[in-house]
Every structure is written in structure tokens, then in C-alpha cells.
Amino acid sequence: MEIHPDFNIPWCKALLEKNVIDMEIPTQRRLEPDDETSNSMFQQTLYTPSAIRAQINFRRPALESDSITSWEICNLLSLGTGVDGKTGRAHGGFNALVLDQITGMTAAAISGAAAPATATMTVDYKAPINTPGVVLCRCWAVEKQGRKTWLKGRIEDGEGKLLASAKALFIDPKPAKL
Template sequence: MTEPKKYSPAIEASLAHFRSIPWVNDVHLSDNAFQIVDGNLSRAITQPGNGHSLTGETWNTEKTIAHLITMYRPAAPDREAGQNCGGGELRRIYTFGTGLNAHPNLLHGGVIATILDSAMGNVIHQALRPRGATFTVLLNITYKKPVSTPGTVLVRSSVVQVEGRKIWARGAVEGGDGEVHATAEGMWLMAKANL
């Protein structure tokens, strides 16, 4: 009998929280094609305390982003090329408090843009494993329905196209009923390798 995988204490706490939400547990946490990403880049302070501080520190409270978990499903290998050509799907589940509101009990649109940018940037790293940093150069967002707070949402993201150093990705914010709150398309640029 195999013991269940153990994660960092923060991930274990978020897993316990998300298992108590039926639509998250029954649909997303039970999907064995997706693996939980431990060492969540959005919650880990990097570059000696200066990187990822927005979601790793400032927005890492019960009133802001109370819980966050990232899951990834790689794309099937390209049969002709024999390699993964991107295309996997990343899912992030967020539970928000009321500390990031614009209007009463409505999540600020800038926060929605930020979580889309973050999830889309992270799927690039999961799918392509670039050697260097990537930077957002274009992000188009369509807001369809407000996100109520406190509450939980799912963000899906995937790589759409790669051309040289340019990478295109898309994402969506969804509620528990599957209704889409916002969609995004964007382009990232891989940093030039140091010579």
C-alpha cells in the first residue's frame, strides 16, 4: 500500500481547505491526470527576498489570498517529434478573503489580471522549462462577470504557441458552477541567454 504524498505545510493546509469544497474536491483534486505542484512559485519568495513578494508575502493572508494550490497536467508527447511541445494545462485554485475588493464583496479587476498573468506565466515554466526568465509583454483580458468575495475560483492556463523567444498563452477564471468570469490571452518573451 502506497502512502499518500506529503507536501509542505502550507500546501497541506490548502489541500485540507480545498477538500472541504465539494466542486474543488470532486472535480479538480480527484483528477489523477493533474499533479500538485509543491514549492508553488507564486507563494515562494525568491531572489533573496525580492522576488514573488506580491503573492508570496503581501497577498498571503486570510483577508487576501487565504489559500492557493497549483496543479499541472503535461501534454501528451508529440508522436512525430517525440517530445513535449508545451500544451499542458495548469490549474490554480484560489480562495479569497475580502481584503482585495474593489466594490463591496467584489474582487478588484486588477487582482483578476494579476492571477491570470501569474497562472499563464507559470504554465510556461511548467510546460517548457525555459532556461531563463520570461516576461509578460502583452496581456489582453476580457471581464465577463464579477468575482464575489469571500470565495473560491479556478484559473486554467495553457501554452498556445511558441515561436523563437515568443510564447503565447491563454487563461480563464471560472467559478464553481463552471461559469467563466474572465478570459485572457497574452505573450511572454524569454530573456536572452547570458553570453
């Protein structure tokens, strides 16, 4: 797999060289949604040279002791200035959107449901996300009860500094009636 040049920095290389369970690199912007869960916000609107310039999704062994699985889901994101709220800083709403995305990806992986829904999410902003730049987003599940999954997520810089965190509850869709 070819890695985007924005990820050819020492901390990204080191991160990707250790304990990656599986990896996906979204390679193209989709101009037309492919199904009812197309996620056009990311696949069409944000995957541009000025917003999310490149992304790598991967799983690795869980780092947090409260994780209910042996793994966590991570995204490396190369961000351009198209996500700015203030010049050189990602918009707070974008930070929340990214945390909602990774917690939803993790909830879907836990439940196997195509599109679990966000019931609630609390975001704590700790430091600005500088743009352009690269950040690590990571998420793990802390509880699963029936159709409900509770998760925690973080956005960090290359030194592991916490930039934003979230606690979220996702609800799986009701099973289809036969």
C-alpha cells in the same frame, strides 16, 4: 498533503480527485525574498488571511483543443475580502494580476526560463468574482516561436462559468552570453 478547509467543498474535491498530474500547495508566507525572482507580490503581499487565503497549484491534461502541450496549469484560489474593489467583488486589477501570474507560470514551464516577461496581455471581464470565495484559474500555451510564447488563461467559478479570460504573449530572457 493537507488541504485548506476552504477547498473542502464538493466541486474542489471532485476537481482534485481526477486527472491531476502533479500538485503543489504553497504552505507559508515568505517574509524575505529568496532570490531575484522571489515574486514577493504573491509570496509576501497577497498570501494573507484576508487576500489569497489558500492556494493549490496543479497540472492536469489539457482541456482545450488549441493547446500545444498535453497539459494545462491550474490554480485553485481561496479569496478573501482583502482583494475587493467593491464590497463582495474582487478588484478588476486583481483579476488581471492573477491571470498574469498563471500565464507567466505556464510560460516558464513551457520554456524552462526562470522569468519570462509579459509583453502583452488582453483581459476580458465576463462576470464578477465574488468574495469571499474559491475560483479555478487555468492556462495553456497555444503557440511557441523562438523566445515568444502565446497563452490563454481563464478564471472560472465552481460550475465552470467564465469570470475573466486573457490572451498573453511572454518573451523568454535572452540566453546568457558566454
